[in-house]
Amino acid sequence: MSLRTLLVAGIAVALFSTVSFAEGGVTYTLHKSANPTSDEEDAYRRITAVMDSAVKLYNTYSNLSKFINVYYSPGVPTAEASSNGDLRFGENRSYMVVPTAMHEMGHTMGIGTTQEYWDACQDGVFRNDKVQAKLRELSGNPSDELHCDRQHIWPYGLNQASEAKSEKDLIIHVQLVDFIHQQLFKEAFYKQGRLKSLANSKCMGITSDNALELMDCSKEETFVKIFSVGDNPVTYYIKLGNRVVDIPNESTAAGVKASTYGYNGGTHQRYVFEGANVNTPNALYLKNAKSGHYLQAVDNSVVQNPKKSSDDFIWQIVEEAETTPGPSVADTSKQDTSGTKPDPGVGDSTGTKPGPSASDSSGTKPTPAVSDSSKTKDSTKTKPSTVPEDSSGMAIAGRPDHRPAVIPASGRSFDLKGRSIGTLPLGRNRASHTVIFRK
Numbered sequence: 001m002s003l004r005t006l007l008v009a010g011i012a013v014a015l016f017s018t019v020s021f022a023e024g025g026v027t028y029t030l031h032k033s034a035n036p037t038s039d040e041e042d043a044y045r046r047i048t049a050v051m052d053s054a055v056k057l058y059n060t061y062s063n064l065s066k067f068i069n070v071y072y073s074p075g076v077p078t079a080e081a082s083s084n085g086d087l088r089f090g091e092n093r094s095y096m097v098v099p100t101a102m103h104e105m106g107h108t109m110g111i112g113t114t115q116e117y118w119d120a121c122q123d124g125v126f127r128n129d130k131v132q133a134k135l136r137e138l139s140g141n142p143s144d145e146l147h148c149d150r151q152h153i154w155p156y157g158l159n160q161a162s163e164a165k166s167e168k169d170l171i172i173h174v175q176l177v178d179f180i181h182q183q184l185f186k187e188a189f190y191k192q193g194r195l196k197s198l199a200n201s202k203c204m205g206i207t208s209d210n211a212l213e214l215m216d217c218s219k220e221e222t223f224v225k226i227f228s229v230g231d232n233p234v235t236y237y238i239k240l241g242n243r244v245v246d247i248p249n250e251s252t253a254a255g256v257k258a259s260t261y262g263y264n265g266g267t268h269q270r271y272v273f274e275g276a277n278v279n280t281p282n283a284l285y286l287k288n289a290k291s292g293h294y295l296q297a298v299d300n301s302v303v304q305n306p307k308k309s310s311d312d313f314i315w316q317i318v319e320e321a322e323t324t325p326g327p328s329v330a331d332t333s334k335q336d337t338s339g340t341k342p343d344p345g346v347g348d349s350t351g352t353k354p355g356p357s358a359s360d361s362s363g364t365k366p367t368p369a370v371s372d373s374s375k376t377k378d379s380t381k382t383k384p385s386t387v388p389e390d391s392s393g394m395a396i397a398g399r400p401d402h403r404p405a406v407i408p409a410s411g412r413s414f415d416l417k418g419r420s421i422g423t424l425p426l427g428r429n430r431a432s433h434t435v436i437f438r439k
Contacts, residue, residue, distance in 0.1 A: 067262020
């Protein structure tokens with residue numbers, strides 16, 4: 001087990017008695033050049049280390065789900081992210097640290113990047129009594145108040161790496177982002193079990209190569225978790241392992257075979273549940289929120305088509321408790337196989353707009369209405385008075401240009417990249433290492 005993994009595990013053990021554990025579904029892919037330079041190889045190594053730790057914290061202390069596309073983009077001054085799940089690190093290594101990664105992950109969850117957030121942030125204060133109460137509960141300070149601007153929250157927003165004085169600060173950040181997300185988007189756990197076709201009594205399942213397939217319902221690969229989103233209308237997404245039932249390329253055409261993909265919030269990954277008038281409990285039609293078509297069982301496949309009243313369009317939720325872990329489907333540092341670096345455009349400090357994104361662009365967190373507002377992003381500026389946007393309206397939140405401060409260490413200490421530095425003199429290589437973990 002790597003030292004980085006041990007550090008993350010140490011956080012969990014140290015706070016087990018005071019912090020409740022959750023089960024998030026955040027995954028990421030780091031897109032890489034086919035023939036990386038030495039600079040890119042170094043950046044990939046650093047980014048992988050901090051993203052692994054940041055994702056571990058989000059999955060341990062939240063119930064959030066998100067598929068994040070991560071890029072190394074030297075033209076980005078600091079780091080930036082968008083609600084569609086794209087996250088970019090610039091070439092400045094002082095931002096390749098765990099608090100920065102977690103701050104940017106917060107942007108992918110809708111903090112500072114969605115209309116719901118902007119509606120709640122008024123006159124510098126986050127106008128949600130439940131969120132304010134949650135902050136005081138987490139911090140233990142009855143006078144705390146959550147402040148905000150168009151892109152950032154504080155305290156616990158990790159707007160600078162130096163804000164993280166301890167692992168508890170990182171955990172509170174995750175729990176606060178999770179609660180804000182629930183309040184903004186009304187996302188909640190609904191049911192778990194199996195989704196069985198009335199036509200052939202087979203269940204939706206995920207194969208070893210992440211395909212969606214109808215299979216024997218006794219297989220653990222058929223275990224699903226269903227989450228509700230919004231309230232007018234309510235839509236649902238269906239999780240199999242760390243992926244969700246997805247319509248490829250956001251297609252609205254009939255006859256398209258459904259698949260699985262990482263969750264990014266698009267309406268092509270969400271369904272309206274319509275009751276089926278049959279003598280079977282929990283029997284439903286599953287209407288895709290974007291295409292308007294319904295999921296149909298066709299042999300061992302699931303296909304979207306116009307609705308019919310036949311059994312192959314009817315699905316039963318067979319509720320049950322989780323008894324075995326779901327399949328592992330996430331590759332947290334998968335190399336891009338396209339042969340070229342899929343850099344979807346890089347921003348600079350002048351506000352130049354990037355080119356179109358090469359990643360899945362479906363992920364803008366939608367409003368409760370059934371619509372899909374996914375678009376590409378604009379580049380970032382540091383805390384502007386107005387949110388930078390491109391013509392599509394997609395906002396990108398950037399990172400303030402401050403180098404992280406060094407926190408005094410005692411005993412055996414480690415920097416955020418997992419390197420032991422407790423016995424080294426404070427030299428030029430120490431200045432860029434923010435120390436927050438101790439053993």
